[in-house]
Amino acid sequence: MERLVNIQNLMKVYGHHKSEQVAVLKDVSFSFAQGEIIGLIGASGAGKSTIGKILAGLEQPTNGHIDFDGTNLTALPSKERRKFAKHIAMIFQDPYESLSPRMTIEELVEEPLIIQRIEKNKEKRRDMVKEALRVVSLDPEKYMSRYPHELSGGERQRIGVARAFVCKPKLIIADEPTSMLDTSLRLELIQLLKSMNEQYGISYVFVTHDIALTKGFCDRIIVLHEGEIVDIGPTDDVIHAPTHPFTKSLIDALLLLEGAQP
Amino acid sequence: MRKSTKIIGAVGVGMFAVVLLFALFGPMVIPYDAYKQVGGSFLPPSAQHWLGTNDMGQDILAELAVGARTSLFIGMMTAILATLIGGFIGVLAGYIGGRFETFVMRVIDIVLTLPFLPLMIVVAVYIGPGVFTQIFVITLVLWAGKARQIRAQTLSIKSAGPVLAAKTMGASDFYIFRRHIIPGVFPLFIPQFVGSVNAAILMESSLSFLGMGDPTMKSWGSILYYANSRSGFLTDAWAWWIIPPGVCIVLVVLAFSFIGYYLEEKVNPRLGAYTVAPKRPKQHITTNEALVAHHIALRVENLTVQYPKNNAYTSVVSDVNFSVKEGEVLGIVGESGSGKSTVAAAIIQQLRGKAHVPTGSIYFEGQDVKQFSDEELRQLRGQQIGYIAQAAMNALNPVLSVERQLKEAIVAHAHVSKKEIDARIDEVLMQVGLEPKWRYAFSHELSGGMRQRVIIAMALINKPKFVIADEPTTGLDVIVQVEIIQLLRKLQQDMNLSMIFISHDLPAVLSITDRLIIMKYGHIVDFGPSRELAKTSTHPYTRRLIDAIPLLHPKKEQSYGATR
Numbered sequence: 039m040e041r042l043v044n045i046q047n048l049m050k051v052y053g054h055h056k057s058e059q060v061a062v063l064k065d066v067s068f069s070f071a072q073g074e075i076i077g078l079i080g081a082s083g084a085g086k087s088t089i090g091k092i093l094a095g096l097e098q099p100t101n102g103h104i105d106f107d108g109t110n111l112t113a114l115p116s117k118e119r120r121k122f123a124k125h126i127a128m129i130f131q132d133p134y135e136s137l138s139p140r141m142t143i144e145e146l147v148e149e150p151l152i153i154q155r156i157e158k159n160k161e162k163r164r165d166m167v168k169e170a171l172r173v174v175s176l177d178p179e180k181y182m183s184r185y186p187h188e189l190s191g192g193e194r195q196r197i198g199v200a201r202a203f204v205c206k207p208k209l210i211i212a213d214e215p216t217s218m219l220d221t222s223l224r225l226e227l228i229q230l231l232k233s234m235n236e237q238y239g240i241s242y243v244f245v246t247h248d249i250a251l252t253k254g255f256c257d258r259i260i261v262l263h264e265g266e267i268v269d270i271g272p273t274d275d276v277i278h279a280p281t282h283p284f285t286k287s288l289i290d291a292l293l294l295l296e297g298a299q300p
Numbered sequence: 301m302r303k304s305t306k307i308i309g310a311v312g313v314g315m316f317a318v319v320l321l322f323a324l325f326g327p328m329v330i331p332y333d334a335y336k337q338v339g340g341s342f343l344p345p346s347a348q349h350w351l352g353t354n355d356m357g358q359d360i361l362a363e364l365a366v367g368a369r370t371s372l373f374i375g376m377m378t379a380i381l382a383t384l385i386g387g388f389i390g391v392l393a394g395y396i397g398g399r400f401e402t403f404v405m406r407v408i409d410i411v412l413t414l415p416f417l418p419l420m421i422v423v424a425v426y427i428g429p430g431v432f433t434q435i436f437v438i439t440l441v442l443w444a445g446k447a448r449q450i451r452a453q454t455l456s457i458k459s460a461g462p463v464l465a466a467k468t469m470g471a472s473d474f475y476i477f478r479r480h481i482i483p484g485v486f487p488l489f490i491p492q493f494v495g496s497v498n499a500a501i502l503m504e505s506s507l508s509f510l511g512m513g514d515p516t517m518k519s520w521g522s523i524l525y526y527a528n529s530r531s532g533f534l535t536d537a538w539a540w541w542i543i544p545p546g547v548c549i550v551l552v553v554l555a556f557s558f559i560g561y562y563l564e565e566k567v568n569p570r571l572g573a574y575t576v577a578p579k580r581p582k583q584h585i586t587t588n589e590a591l592v593a594h595h596i597a598l599r600v601e602n603l604t605v606q607y608p609k610n611n612a613y614t615s616v617v618s619d620v621n622f623s624v625k626e627g628e629v630l631g632i633v634g635e636s637g638s639g640k641s642t643v644a645a646a647i648i649q650q651l652r653g654k655a656h657v658p659t660g661s662i663y664f665e666g667q668d669v670k671q672f673s674d675e676e677l678r679q680l681r682g683q684q685i686g687y688i689a690q691a692a693m694n695a696l697n698p699v700l701s702v703e704r705q706l707k708e709a710i711v712a713h714a715h716v717s718k719k720e721i722d723a724r725i726d727e728v729l730m731q732v733g734l735e736p737k738w739r740y741a742f743s744h745e746l747s748g749g750m751r752q753r754v755i756i757a758m759a760l761i762n763k764p765k766f767v768i769a770d771e772p773t774t775g776l777d778v779i780v781q782v783e784i785i786q787l788l789r790k791l792q793q794d795m796n797l798s799m800i801f802i803s804h805d806l807p808a809v810l811s812i813t814d815r816l817i818i819m820k821y822g823h824i825v826d827f828g829p830s831r832e833l834a835k836t837s838t839h840p841y842t843r844r845l846i847d848a849i850p851l852l853h854p855k856k857e858q859s860y861g862a863t864r
Contacts, residue, residue, distance in 0.1 A: 119470075119472070
């Protein structure tokens with residue numbers, strides 16, 4: 039498989055003055071291939087979301103470089119960097135907050151196409167929006183002219199997925215996309231992401247604190263603890279034979295919950 | 301929106317319309333030229349001169365109508381200018397940030413601290429009286445406040461979801477500014493404008509009254525100026541010379557205050573949600589002896605809760621029945637909108653203002669909670685029932701130490717010595733697994749799990765026998781979730797608490813509860829002993845919830861068909 043992303047020695051420090059500097063990421067390196075699904079696991083503050091934000095272009099790393107499909111993203115001027123957004127999309131945690139209440143569903147899903155100047159023709163853009171909505175199993179005729187507040191949380195998150203998909207990206211960063219959803223909808227969303235991976239070969243960086251969600255979905259998982267990778271490997275291997283104490287405690291905690299079940 | 305607010309808004313618009321019509325058509329209808337002598341001086345009101353005449357024999361009604369044009373023009377003009385200039389600077393400062401923002405904010409601070417009246421006088425004297433001076437000076441004073449507020453709004457939009465999303469799509473700064481910031485901020489310009497018309501009209505009147513207005517133009521302020529300087533107060537003429545322009549000014553200022561009041565509630569609908577709960581007098585409380593005899597700590601009977609929606613009532617909780625025995629843990633599971641939190645709020649009689657409860661009785665230790673007086677309810681909440689509210693851990697007071705907040709919870713219910721309070725705080729902190737040294741900490745110094753422990757400590761500090769925990773594990777990491785559940789379980793067993801545990805997180809609920817209620821759209825759709833329910837329930841909704849739990853080590857492939 040072709041290598042899609044290669045992250046080398048990624049570092050992120052917040053705070054200007056030395057005394058108040060906090061290193062959120064300390065020397066993180068990993069790579070993955072086109073079509074691979076990577077789970078980033080960790081407690082809050084572990085730095086998992088920061089990696090996602092850096093990949094999506096929301097944050098600049100303090101140090102290190104990211105190689106995307108043969109291009110060093112960190113060396114690009116911001117104007118050039120922005121063009122890569124058509125290859126790297128993001129799905130946000132909060133389906134209520136991340137969709138502008140003033141825009142219709144059509145405008146929301148269309149926005150990446152306009153920003154990236156992918157299609158000038160309004161009718162063709164509309165067709166692409168319709169296709170994206172069909173991919174996430176929402177009827178375009180029914181949804182295009184509606185506003186986010188008329189939709190349920192699960193539907194909104196699907197809009198978020200359609201918006202991420204509309205440019206046909208190679209990689210989607212999904213930052214805790216299920217955490218605001220009800221339990222019964224979580225699995226549906228994961229299944230949707232999985233089917234998009236199988237059909238279009240889209241890679242995911244799936245950021246979550248719930249290791250159980252990665253089972254059967256992620257090919258490999260990376261466990262982060264205090265800004266460092268403490269465990270990395272195929273999902274089942276890490277779950278069955280965790281090497282680091284933090285990973286162990288994470289899995290023990292889940293098993294304890296599972297133990298209570300029939 | 302409250303009806304009273306709409307009425308206030310309508311009255312404001314009506315008052316302004318009257319003044320506006322007077323300004324537009326008054327000078328055409330009134331048969332006198334405001335600038336010419338049309339009668340004797342100091343004529344009292346009569347059929348010819350409704351408001352009499354002034355010392356020069358000019359018709360005061362005509363003066364008022366002409367003055368209305370000047371006053372309204374300067375008021376509106378400066379309000380528009382101040383809002384546009386302030387808004388523009390505020391948006392730029394908020395969006396660009398960095399040094400530019402710091403610089404602008406310091407300038408704003410300086411402008412805001414300048415005493416406005418002396419400043420206006422100095423500037424006005426320097427550039428000479430006139431309409432331009434008035435507009436210039438008033439705008440100079442007014443823009444800073446607008447800039448500050450618009451900047452705050454820009455900052456919040458800048459870090460909001462839609463803007464972040466656009467950034468991940470590779471949007472340029474200009475695009476974000478045009479497509480997200482401006483449409484987000486612009487609606488706020490209108491209330492800002494309405495708010496500043498008030499101030500502008502008052503300032504215009506003050507300036508004119510001080511003689512800084514255009515001497516060749518009449519305005520309400522200048523009528524007052526002449527009335528004052530030509531001894532209007534010494535004769536009977538003040539009644540028709542001074543009161544009418546004063547009334548006009550008050551009318552416009554009030555009109556815009558009313559409109560502003562209406563707009564503020566429209567922009568921020570939460571303002572209207574507040575309603576005062578009716579007083580609950582002390583009355584005899586009937587005790588249901590059967591419940592006491594069967595050790596039923598809580599009984600909820602036929603509870604229906606409705607909220608008004610589009611002139612009708614919709615039920616968010618429908619005909620819910622359940623009991624909690626002493627020492628039992630009952631789980632209420634449901635997805636968002638299932639009514640589970642509303643049930644909890646109904647138990648402690650703390651439903652949101654507009655709730656309507658057509659049927660339902662709640663018996664706490666056999667007593668009908670509906671009959672509780674305000675004071676008895678206060679004792680129920682926090683004293684007899686410990687309530688761990690949803691997301692409470694994010695609502696700790698940031699400026700009070702843990703100790704202070706725990707102390708508040710005690711003092712609200714009992715008069716105890718300082719020593720006892722201290723001892724109790726140490727004790728309860730130990731119980732929730734926090735070392736006593738954390739009593740001095742502030743909420744920002746604590747992790748999410750520790751804050752949740754403080755909230756649990758608060759709920760337990762008055763030694764209640766009953767605890768309601770609403771989503772106590774939501775928003776916590778898995779490891780911390782497990783710790784909190786284990787803690788609650790241990791506390792429940794040690795103190796033999798009766799408990800209601802509300803959550804949408806089925807694994808968490810299954811691991812702590814004895815019995816389970818599944819709610820959907822306000823109805824109880826399934827119930828039974830927790831483990832049995834999870835294992836054998838055939839209700840499709842329950843099955844769907846249980847099958848959706850991701851498992852690390854599924855006992856079988858994740859399909860539960862065989863267990864049926």
